[in-house]
Amino acid sequence: MPELPEVETVRRGLEPTLVGARIEHLLLRRKDLRFAFPDRFGARVEGQRVEALSRRAKYLIADLSSGEALIMHLGMTGRFIVEAAGAGPHEPGEFHAGLNRHPAHDHVVFDLGERGRITYNDVRRFGFMDLVPQEQLHGSVHFARMGLEPLGNALSGEVLAGLFAGKAAPLKAALLDQRLIAGLGNIYVCEALFRAGLHPELPAGVIATPTGRPRAKAHELAAIIRDVLTEAIAAGGSTLRDFAHADGSLGYFQHAFKVYDREGEPCVTPGCGGTVERLVQSGRSTFLCARCQPR
DNA sequence: AAGAACTCCTGTTGGC
DNA sequence: TGCCAACAGGAGTTCT
Numbered sequence: 001m002p003e004l005p006e007v008e009t010v011r012r013g014l015e016p017t018l019v020g021a022r023i024e025h026l027l028l029r030r031k032d033l034r035f036a037f038p039d040r041f042g043a044r045v046e047g048q049r050v051e052a053l054s055r056r057a058k059y060l061i062a063d064l065s066s067g068e069a070l071i072m073h074l075g076m077t078g079r080f081i082v083e084a085a086g087a088g089p090h091e092p093g094e095f096h097a098g099l100n101r102h103p104a105h106d107h108v109v110f111d112l113g114e115r116g117r118i119t120y121n122d123v124r125r126f127g128f129m130d131l132v133p134q135e136q137l138h139g140s141v142h143f144a145r146m147g148l149e150p151l152g153n154a155l156s157g158e159v160l161a162g163l164f165a166g167k168a169a170p171l172k173a174a175l176l177d178q179r180l181i182a183g184l185g186n187i188y189v190c191e192a193l194f195r196a197g198l199h200p201e202l203p204a205g206v207i208a209t210p211t212g213r214p215r216a217k218a219h220e221l222a223a224i225i226r227d228v229l230t231e232a233i234a235a236g237g238s239t240l241r242d243f244a245h246a247d248g249s250l251g252y253f254q255h256a257f258k259v260y261d262r263e264g265e266p267c268v269t270p271g272c273g274g275t276v277e278r279l280v281q282s283g284r285s286t287f288l289c290a291r292c293q294p295r
Numbered sequence: 296a297a298g299a300a301c302t303c304c305t306g307t308t309g310g311c
Numbered sequence: 312t313g314c315c316a317a318c319a320g321g322a323g324t325t326c327t
Binding site: 002003006034058073074075076077124126127176178185186187188237238240241242243284285 | 318319320321322323
């Protein structure tokens with residue numbers, strides 16, 4: 001489900017309820033998600049106050065008063081649901097069409113007392129949670145090899161060219177590689193490459209030759225990546241199947257897609273006349289307009 | 296060592 | 312209508 005814009009949207013949705021709240025009780029409805037929960041998870045979380053909620057790439061990080069950081073990743077289908085205090089005990093019920101939520105997949109419930117309740121729901125269970133001392137966060141197994149934050153100042157054309165120089169892997173794969181740039185997923189890579197007029201199968205190194213037009217492409221692509229992500233955050237992310245905000249509302253950046261999930265539709269570029277096509281790279285769908293994105 | 300393929304899991308969709 | 316393969320926003324592990 002969530003790429004960087006969706007995770008940032010979730011973070012903003014959780015922040016008012018979660019930050020400053022005390023986790024009074026943690027209900028684990030199973031012993032693992034993608035990975036086992038950390039040892040003594042409940043004991044290490046219960047009674048702690050949440051001092052801050054931040055995001056790194058597609059990860060959420062809650063700083064606890066104990067000095068530990070609660071790391072949360074939503075995988076493909078993870079989501080949080082915020083409920084007001086007095087909603088009664090947690091009781092997985094019927095499928096809720098309005099929220100497109102399967103309560104049978106409510107796996108973790110944070111009881112925040114007067115602040116209400118936050119429930120983590122994840123159909124496919126590709127998400128996970130972990131606890132790490134705050135001072136070891138950036139050296140932790142989750143973050144040590146992570147690439148640069150695309151919305152930070154670090155993503156310049158120079159840096160991007162440096163990362164991609166000499167790479168034979170396709171542009172699509174290089175942009176999805178979280179060890180290089182962290183936060184992009186399938187949607188925003190397709191959209192960025194369309195806007196940049198770059199074919200997803202071109203070797204990543206093509207934007208990194210030392211001089212001339214290709215080098216300009218690196219600057220352009222870096223700016224486009226920032227733009228696409230910034231616009232998507234402003235739109236509250238993209239709702240395709242099951243992404244929803246913590247309050248149940250939906251994103252609307254999907255209406256701004258130019259190629260993603262638009263196979264067979266006419267290219268939106270004025271005068272292009274091409275058709276959006278789909279191809280498969282590393283087993284995942286890529287959408288492009290071959291006229292706007294020549295090899 | 297880079298790059299591709301396979302894997303985890305459940306639900307939905309589209310073609311026959 | 313039913314059945315079944317393909318596919319889904321991610322990413323760690325295993326292959327070639």
